[in-house]
Amino acid sequence: MSWPKIDDIVSAVLSGENSALLNVQLALDNIQKNSQYNAIISTLDKEALDKANKIDQDIKANKKVGILAGVPFIAKDNFLVFDVQTTAASNILKGFYAPYQASAINRLEDEGAICVAKANMDAFAHGSSTENSDFFITKNPHDINRVAGGSSGGSAASVALDLVPFSLGTDTGGSIRQPASFCGVVGFKPSYGMVSRSGVVAMGSSLDTIGTFTKNVSDSKRVSSVISGNDPLDSTTLPDQYRITSNLEKIDFKSIKVGIIKEYLSDNINPKVKETILSSIAKLKFLGVNVQEVSIPSLDLALAVYYVLCPAEIASNLSRYDGQRFGYSYPDAQNLDESYLKSRTNGFGDEAKTRIMIGTYVLSSGYYDAYYKKAQTVRTKLINDFNQVFNSYDFLLGPTVPDTAFKIGEKSNSKLEMYLNDIMTVAANLVGIPAISMPVGMVDNLPVGLQIMAPITKDNQLLDFCNQIEDEICL
Amino acid sequence: MDKAITKEDVIKIAKLAKLELTKDEISKYSEELSEIIEYVQKLNSVDTSNLDPTISVNGLNNITREDQRIEYGYDPKSLLENVPKVKDNFIQVKRVIE
Numbered sequence: 173m174s175w176p177k178i179d180d181i182v183s184a185v186l187s188g189e190n191s192a193l194l195n196v197q198l199a200l201d202n203i204q205k206n207s208q209y210n211a212i213i214s215t216l217d218k219e220a221l222d223k224a225n226k227i228d229q230d231i232k233a234n235k236k237v238g239i240l241a242g243v244p245f246i247a248k249d250n251f252l253v254f255d256v257q258t259t260a261a262s263n264i265l266k267g268f269y270a271p272y273q274a275s276a277i278n279r280l281e282d283e284g285a286i287c288v289a290k291a292n293m294d295a296f297a298h299g300s301s302t303e304n305s306d307f308f309i310t311k312n313p314h315d316i317n318r319v320a321g322g323s324s325g326g327s328a329a330s331v332a333l334d335l336v337p338f339s340l341g342t343d344t345g346g347s348i349r350q351p352a353s354f355c356g357v358v359g360f361k362p363s364y365g366m367v368s369r370s371g372v373v374a375m376g377s378s379l380d381t382i383g384t385f386t387k388n389v390s391d392s393k394r395v396s397s398v399i400s401g402n403d404p405l406d407s408t409t410l411p412d413q414y415r416i417t418s419n420l421e422k423i424d425f426k427s428i429k430v431g432i433i434k435e436y437l438s439d440n441i442n443p444k445v446k447e448t449i450l451s452s453i454a455k456l457k458f459l460g461v462n463v464q465e466v467s468i469p470s471l472d473l474a475l476a477v478y479y480v481l482c483p484a485e486i487a488s489n490l491s492r493y494d495g496q497r498f499g500y501s502y503p504d505a506q507n508l509d510e511s512y513l514k515s516r517t518n519g520f521g522d523e524a525k526t527r528i529m530i531g532t533y534v535l536s537s538g539y540y541d542a543y544y545k546k547a548q549t550v551r552t553k554l555i556n557d558f559n560q561v562f563n564s565y566d567f568l569l570g571p572t573v574p575d576t577a578f579k580i581g582e583k584s585n586s587k588l589e590m591y592l593n594d595i596m597t598v599a600a601n602l603v604g605i606p607a608i609s610m611p612v613g614m615v616d617n618l619p620v621g622l623q624i625m626a627p628i629t630k631d632n633q634l635l636d637f638c639n640q641i642e643d644e645i646c647l
Numbered sequence: 648m649d650k651a652i653t654k655e656d657v658i659k660i661a662k663l664a665k666l667e668l669t670k671d672e673i674s675k676y677s678e679e680l681s682e683i684i685e686y687v688q689k690l691n692s693v694d695t696s697n698l699d700p701t702i703s704v705n706g707l708n709n710i711t712r713e714d715q716r717i718e719y720g721y722d723p724k725s726l727l728e729n730v731p732k733v734k735d736n737f738i739q740v741k742r743v744i745e
Contacts, residue, residue, distance in 0.1 A: 271726045272719075365705040378704065407710035408703075476687040487664065494665070496740050501731035508741040517667040525666055529676055530683055532664040533652065546690050548700035553693065555701060588682050604704030628705060 173198075175337040178243055178391045182284075185242035186231060192224035192242030192286065199244035199288045202335040208316070210308045211329040213249045214257055215289045220244065223286045238283030239418065240398060245280065246330045246339040249290040250297060250373035253277055256287075260373040261305040262295040264493050264500045264519030274371030275406065276340060276382055276399040283398050291326030291339060295521050296490070297347055297375045299323050300593040301583070304523040309580055313355055314618055318577040321351030324385070328355040331385040338395050339385045344375045345478055346572075346597025348383045349609040353572035353621025356611040356647065360384050360392045360635070363628045364604035365410040367396070368403030376485035379478075379601040388646075389610070389639040394418050396635070414629045421636045425459050428637065429565045431466035436570030436596050436623075448613035448620045449571050452645045459644060466565060470557045471599055473550050478598040479591060480534050480547035486524075487531025493519060526587060551602050558603045562627040567637060571596060572609040572621035596623065606631040608638055611647050619647070651688075652680040 175181060184190035200220070203212055230237050247253060250260040252270035254277075259265040277287060294304035302310040302325030310325040312318040313332040320329040324341030328351035331339050341348040343361035352359025360383045367382040374380060382399065386392040397418035403409045432453060437446055457463050495501035495515025502514035520528070534543035561568065573596060583590045600607035605628045609621035622645070626634035652660075657676045661668045668676065702708070723736055732739040 268729050271728060272721065363705065365707065378701075404712065408705070408707060410705060410707070470693075473690060473693060476690050479683060480687050480690070495731065497738055498729035498731075505741065507745070508743055511741055512665045513667050516665050520666070526676065526679060528664050528666065529657070529660050530680060533656070533660050533680065533684070536660065536663060542691075543687070545700055546695065547687075548702075549695040549698050550690050550693050551701040552698045553695060555704065556698075586682075587679050588686060591683075602704075 174334045177388065178337055178394050181243050181337060182239065182241055192227040193221065195242050196220045196224040196244050196286055196288055199336050203289055206333050206335060209311045209313060209329055209333060211292055211310050211326040211333065212289045213259060213261060213292050213307060216256055216287055220286050220288045227284055240280060241284030243285045244288045244336045245285050246289045246291050246327060246336050247277060247287055248293050248324050248327045248341045250293065250342060251277055251340060252371040253287055256290065260296050261293045261307055262521065263306045268498055272371060275368035275403045279399050288336060291330055293326055294323035296373065296524055297323040297342055297344060298523045298527055300350055300590055302326065303580065303584065304521065306521050312577045318579050321354035321577060323347040325351045327385050328352050328357055328359065331357045331387060338391055341383060341385055342372060343381050343383055344379045345482060345601050346594045349572045349597050349607060349621065349623060350593065352385060352609040353619065354577040356619030358386050358389055358392055359609045360396060361600060361607050362396060362400060362631050363410065363606045365408045366400045366416065366631055368406040368409050370403055370405035374489040376482040377489060378485060379482060389635055389642050390420060393420065393635045410629065416631050420639050423637050423640050425461045429462045430456065431464060431561060431565035431568045433568055433570040434465050434467045435471045441571060441574040442576065444615040445571055445575060445620050448615060449622060452612045452622050455645045456641060459641065466561055468557050468561055470554050474554060474599040474602055475595050477547045477550050477554065477602055480543050483527040483531035484535050484544050486527045487535060490524060490528055554599065555603050558605065567634065568625045570623055572623040576615050576618035576620060600625055604628050606634050608634060610638060610642065612645050613647065650677055650681040651684040652677055
């Protein structure tokens with residue numbers, strides 16, 4: 173069974189035709205029936221059922237309930253949920269019970285949404301396949317021998333499998349858009365600072381964003397309107413004037429100019445993926461949208477910039493895992509240094525160690541200017557080039573990923589080859605702009621995602637535009 | 648040709664990062680880090696002489712607030728529940744200066 177649109181789920185709960193309890197029971201049942209996909213790390217059975225009962229009682233008593241009343245959702249396991257285990261799929265955080273909760277979860281609960289489970293991911297969100305989870309590999313709902321993508325693979329698979337109507341993920345270099353593309357769902361990464369990151373396990377702090385997986389764009393806008401907005405607990409959040417609104421504005425296609433990114437349609441991509449994207453572009457032209465090819469030559473540098481900055485920020489964010497305050501602590505240490513060394517060495521997985529090593533190297537004395545500072549300066553060039561293109565175009569468009577979902581184990585021989593998966597998604601994080609992946613076709617029975625980007629803070633315009641083209645170009 | 652990151656480099660970085668590596672891991676990280684560091688060398692060919700490094704992507708800088716106590720209502724005991732060793736509501740660590 174697939175879930176109705178979120179507005180319809182809420183209406184049915186409010187009218188008494190359905191109940192929050194039945195929704196939560198259905199979600200928990202779906203999770204159990206689809207356990208072979210390994211999308212979920214833990215479920216919140218009692219907590220979720222209690223919350224659902226409370227909402228149903230409030231409705232019966234004519235008390236005010238929120239705009240997401242009785243809607244179950246799943247959060248990636250790097251979101252702190254009060255008194256629930258939060259591991260970020262890492263051994264080092266196994267057994268960590270959150271003493272407080274992420275602002276995004278608070279806002280969703282305030283509107284009546286109910287968290288039913290925590291989703292699998294690459295440990296600490298380091299990866300593009302969910303193969304780096306310290307626990308198990310999430311399988312692709314379209315082909316169980318293939319990866320779901322990553323790092324938010326569990327969240328993407330959850331929505332593709334119809335476990336819940338929406339899920340939360342994080343996107344530092346493509347970790348929402350890439351698995352959305354691989355699993356055939358809508359994945360939205362907002363502008364940097366649009367959604368508070370308070371209570372979310374940090375990865376690369378100048379790149380990290382929080383966003384949604386849904387079956388359609390209007391559901392994404394509804395959920396994003398709830399979680400977006402200024403938060404005193406995250407000083408990088410944007411002022412409320414930019415907040416995402418839940419209403420959908422009508423866009424006049426004739427006033428829109430879309431740029432097709434030439435560099436993203438080179439010969440290095442799967443020709444069938446390219447064909448699918450070109451056919452979506454043809455449909456946009458038919459709708460009356462002005463579509464032109466644009467070139468951003470500095471895009472060729474984006475991945476190199478990302479793989480300096482992101483490990484550097486990871487190395488400093490992961491320095492807090494020292495075995496003293498929370499997480500795994502080596503029990504037999506003789507002195508403080510041994511406690512640090514053994515706790516980190518035993519606790520971190522291979523990918524976290526690789527990234528800590530790269531980050532420590534590029535930040536170390538004598539190399540800081542050559543790598544970190546240079547990368548931050550090339551980042552400025554990339555931002556300037558995007559700003560210039562956005563002077564003439566409202567949106568930029570291209571594939572989300574150069575290919576469809578790969579086989580489990582296929583890319584585990586080379587780190588660099590795995591990193592190349594992010595080649596079309598990292599730019600949006602480096603520039604801070606909103607970007608969305610929409611499912612627009614199938615190639616050899618696997619979904620293909622179309623990526624659309626907008627200038628920073630133009631999240632509402634991006635979602636309105638995508639909502640209006642969705643029926644014409646999506647599956 | 649010498650690797651961009653030698654085994655000696657790996658040992659030094661691991662020490663800075665507080666990680667213990669086996670012999671095999673030292674070789675493996677020398678290979679992997681070299682591959683990645685060689686890939687990012689392409690940044691050196693970019694002329695950035697007229698540009699400043701990016702500090703903030705969304706234009707927000709130096710966000711301040713009143714320096715006042717905020718009551719979040721957390722019980723200190725509950726916040727200490729994940730701490731490996733607690734003594735009198737403090738986090739206990741090994742002696743820092745021997």
